[in-house]
Amino acid sequence: MRNIKNLECSKCAKTHLHTVPQNVCHACGKPLFARYSLTAALKREDLASRAPTLWRYRELLPVGDEANIVSLGETMTPLIHAKRLGAAVGTLCKRASLAEVWIKDESRLPTGSFKARGLAMAVSMAKALGLTQLAIPSAGNAATALSLYAAAAGITAHIFMPKDTPAFNRETCELAGANITLIDGLISDAGRIVAERKAAEGWFDVSTLKEPYRVEGKKTMGFELAEQFGWELPDVIIYPTGGGTGIVGMWKGFAELEALGWIGEKRPRFISVQAVGCAPIVKAWEEGMPEAEPWPDAHTIASGLRVPQAIGDFLILQAIRESGGAAIAVTDDAIREAMHLLPATEGLLTCPEGAATVAALKQAVANGMISPSERVVLFNTGGYQA
Numbered sequence: 001m002r003n004i005k006n007l008e009c010s011k012c013a014k015t016h017l018h019t020v021p022q023n024v025c026h027a028c029g030k031p032l033f034a035r036y037s038l039t040a041a042l043k044r045e046d047l048a049s050r051a052p053t054l055w056r057y058r059e060l061l062p063v064g065d066e067a068n069i070v071s072l073g074e075t076m077t078p079l080i081h082a083k084r085l086g087a088a089v090g091t092l093c094k095r096a097s098l099a100e101v102w103i104k105d106e107s108r109l110p111t112g113s114f115k116a117r118g119l120a121m122a123v124s125m126a127k128a129l130g131l132t133q134l135a136i137p138s139a140g141n142a143a144t145a146l147s148l149y150a151a152a153a154g155i156t157a158h159i160f161m162p163k164d165t166p167a168f169n170r171e172t173c174e175l176a177g178a179n180i181t182l183i184d185g186l187i188s189d190a191g192r193i194v195a196e197r198k199a200a201e202g203w204f205d206v207s208t209l210k211e212p213y214r215v216e217g218k219k220t221m222g223f224e225l226a227e228q229f230g231w232e233l234p235d236v237i238i239y240p241t242g243g244g245t246g247i248v249g250m251w252k253g254f255a256e257l258e259a260l261g262w263i264g265e266k267r268p269r270f271i272s273v274q275a276v277g278c279a280p281i282v283k284a285w286e287e288g289m290p291e292a293e294p295w296p297d298a299h300t301i302a303s304g305l306r307v308p309q310a311i312g313d314f315l316i317l318q319a320i321r322e323s324g325g326a327a328i329a330v331t332d333d334a335i336r337e338a339m340h341l342l343p344a345t346e347g348l349l350t351c352p353e354g355a356a357t358v359a360a361l362k363q364a365v366a367n368g369m370i371s372p373s374e375r376v377v378l379f380n381t382g383g384y385q386a
């Protein structure tokens, strides 16, 4: 049942062995993608009898031996029809009600955010490969997820995060017994420290997209979405973008579903949302650039979006462009306002990053980028934290 074939560079296509730990491409330093033999006669009807967790897609995931799965109960997240939010946004934008707004509520996952999907996969593969020391630079939720999954696997986690990371993330890492270093700087500075020290310390770096399997976990958001909509993808996905693993993962996942014949050619337009105080992808998209420049003095209340530079920038921009989508920036004030709108209309609590997608919906409907009749999915990527 092991369908993974190898790892392939997302830029230069050089192949690498998946049977040994790998970070980035040896030739060009870009992210590696897992490639599978998708010829096995797997039918989408086969899924019906499986448990509602992300492991139901196991033939399309890298973990070969189920004994290596490290699971905290990665439930399929609900897709909620947000009719009252759609009506409210229509009114606020002086347009018709939006009848087809849906929330993919990732706050239900273990560890408090959708980072669980990626770290469940990375830690399971670390276990399969015999790794015992994992290091991560994080803006917050990835650190919490790694700390908890590593604890469950009996693996040591070394966490590097900005000293002003939300208290929830710092405390949860402590509770899980991780080794924590607080950095006077941003996630990119934390990444530099991990890169400098990992060889001497014997740590394996599980930075987003410098580790090939977190993106495999994240792609299951796209699988669930397709399955929950009866294998018909929506018109638009609005996604809060930091390191970009979610967009890159879903885009990869959709290609795999099409290769299996489970979906057709239709793709949603990706609307990537960033904060005005840290919008490197938006700037690159607006300027028509293939890669993004590092963002100086990154700041926003949405800590998951405080990523001044992403190794997968070219992949995010490629997915946005190929999907016919866009990248837009929202202010922290608009995020604060949207923190009310979702609970007040739908009873759903949201993280600031999830609220950013609501703010972006308003902006995109007001300026005509989204028409009120379209089916739109917003990703609420994590839970509300007081």
Ligand SMILES: *Cc1c(COP(=O)(O)O)cnc(C)c1O
Pocket (backbone or CB within 6 Å): 113, 115, 141, 142, 208, 240, 241, 242, 243, 244, 245, 246, 247, 304, 305, 351, 353, 354, 381, 382
């Ligand atoms: C990490 C994070 C993001 C950004 O996700 P990427 O897939 O890395 O772009 C968005 N929201 C929350 C809550 C996060 O923790």
